[in-house]
Amino acid sequence: MEYFEPDYFHYKNNQLYCEELPVQEIAEDIGSPAYIYSKNYFIDRYKEFDEAFKEIKHTIFYACKSNFNLSVIKTFTDIGSGVDVNSEGELLRALKVGVDPQKIIMSGVGKTSEEIKLAIEKDLLMIKAESEEEIFLINEIAASLNKTARVAIRVNPDVDAQTHPYISTGLAENKFGVDTETALKLFRKQKDLKNIKFTGIDMHIGSQIIKVEPFVEAAKKLSELILQLKSDGIFLEHLDMGGGVGSTYNNEKTFAVKDFANALLPLLKKLECDVFFEPGRYLIANGGILLTKVLYNKKNHDKNFIVVDSAMNDLLRPSIYSAYHHIQPVVLKNNRKDIVADIVGPVCESGDFFAKKREIAQSNHGEYLAIMSAGAYGMPMASNYNSRRRPAEVLVDGKNYKIIRSRETFDHLFFDEPELI
Numbered sequence: 194m195e196y197f198e199p200d201y202f203h204y205k206n207n208q209l210y211c212e213e214l215p216v217q218e219i220a221e222d223i224g225s226p227a228y229i230y231s232k233n234y235f236i237d238r239y240k241e242f243d244e245a246f247k248e249i250k251h252t253i254f255y256a257c258k259s260n261f262n263l264s265v266i267k268t269f270t271d272i273g274s275g276v277d278v279n280s281e282g283e284l285l286r287a288l289k290v291g292v293d294p295q296k297i298i299m300s301g302v303g304k305t306s307e308e309i310k311l312a313i314e315k316d317l318l319m320i321k322a323e324s325e326e327e328i329f330l331i332n333e334i335a336a337s338l339n340k341t342a343r344v345a346i347r348v349n350p351d352v353d354a355q356t357h358p359y360i361s362t363g364l365a366e367n368k369f370g371v372d373t374e375t376a377l378k379l380f381r382k383q384k385d386l387k388n389i390k391f392t393g394i395d396m397h398i399g400s401q402i403i404k405v406e407p408f409v410e411a412a413k414k415l416s417e418l419i420l421q422l423k424s425d426g427i428f429l430e431h432l433d434m435g436g437g438v439g440s441t442y443n444n445e446k447t448f449a450v451k452d453f454a455n456a457l458l459p460l461l462k463k464l465e466c467d468v469f470f471e472p473g474r475y476l477i478a479n480g481g482i483l484l485t486k487v488l489y490n491k492k493n494h495d496k497n498f499i500v501v502d503s504a505m506n507d508l509l510r511p512s513i514y515s516a517y518h519h520i521q522p523v524v525l526k527n528n529r530k531d532i533v534a535d536i537v538g539p540v541c542e543s544g545d546f547f548a549k550k551r552e553i554a555q556s557n558h559g560e561y562l563a564i565m566s567a568g569a570y571g572m573p574m575a576s577n578y579n580s581r582r583r584p585a586e587v588l589v590d591g592k593n594y595k596i597i598r599s600r601e602t603f604d605h606l607f608f609d610e611p612e613l614i
């Protein structure tokens with residue numbers, strides 16, 4: 194079998210390392226399942242993105258829905274990132290980390306009044322509105338607080354991001370944003386909306402996008418809109434390009450962020466406004482693994498199964514998107530043979546799998562496996578299904594690691610059900 198070694202994850206003396214630490218050592222200290230992240234991977238990816246757009250005024254807002262651990266958010270904000278939040282909970286996380294509200298923007302197709310109120314009270318840099326009704330509600334809430342809310346309109350540019358249908362968000366059929374005609378109409382209502390200041394225009398066409406063209410097509414549509422508004426005397430401060438830049442999970446040919454910048458810069462330079470980006474996956478997917486332990490090898494009829502101690506409740510992506518993750522031993526051995534097996538968890542669903550018909554090195558009871566590329570949309574989608582405790586999260590920095598979220602205790606499973614009826 195082939196081993197996947199993204200930056201900061203590599204084999205040395207037959208041991209998988211995260212940065213300068215053998216993963217086996219972490220496993221023996223804290224057990225499994227556990228998410229293990231490389232801090233320096235996160236930092237390098239952020240700097241690479243930032244550097245690629247240095248010719249224009251831009252701000253990166255880490256999309257913390259992809260991994261909302263407080264220490265992960267802090268890793269990015271410590272090096273200058275803003276934060277894109279998608280709920281009251283994510284906003285409270287960013288505030289807990291100490292992020293300046295002027296570096297926080299809020300997304301969400303269905304924000305509640307409470308979420309909008311909190312965003313206005315905290316003076317966030319910008320709220321992205323996704324419908325006419327939402328704009329009126331923001332105006333009303335801002336008026337009741339005697340404040341002016343800074344608002345961008347999320348436009349749905351009707352562009353095919355050529356990604357999994359569940360993570361495509363910029364097609365006319367998707368629930369997100371408003372069409373360009375409606376956006377124009379809404380921007381022109383500025384003078385009637387006394388407690389809103391329209392500051393920008395926003396898009397997010399999907400996730401795990403591996404071609405530059407959909408971004409260019411969408412940016413063209415939005416820049417035409419910006420120019421049209423300019424000719425109407427409406428000057429916007431920013432264009433928000435959203436997130437969506439893809440990562441390599443298997444053998445997808447993704448684009449380099451430098452090529453992404455080269456394709457967009459000629460267009461963006463003409464706009465004379467600040468450009469925002471909201472990457473999530475690109476910054477973190479390959480900076481994390483899910484560590485798991487082999488429980489059993491079994492054969493059903495002619496089929497091999499490797500049953501491991503993590504499950505769909507820990508990492509949902511294979512079950513819901515049929516997503517591919519490399520799975521490889523933490524310790525390599527010369528005498529292993531490769532087998533073809535399904536790698537499955539203990540949950541009582543046939544959808545509880547990490548890989549199907551996968552060629553994998555034979556691994557025995559008690560050995561650890563690394564499920565690669567698990568930094569993004571892993572832990573934030575974890576649940577307590579089957580009353581399983583959510584895993585620990587660990588951040589490695591060079592030779593050291595910190596537990597940035599402990600494994601849930603059994604008490605945690607019961608704490609919000611204090612009384613029996």
Ligand SMILES: Cc1ncc(COP(=O)(O)O)c(C=O)c1O
Binds near residue numbers: 397399473
């Ligand atoms: C509005 C918005 N911005 C940014 C992102 C981050 O996307 P990605 O992780 O693909 O970069 C998402 C993800 O769904 C999103 O909905």
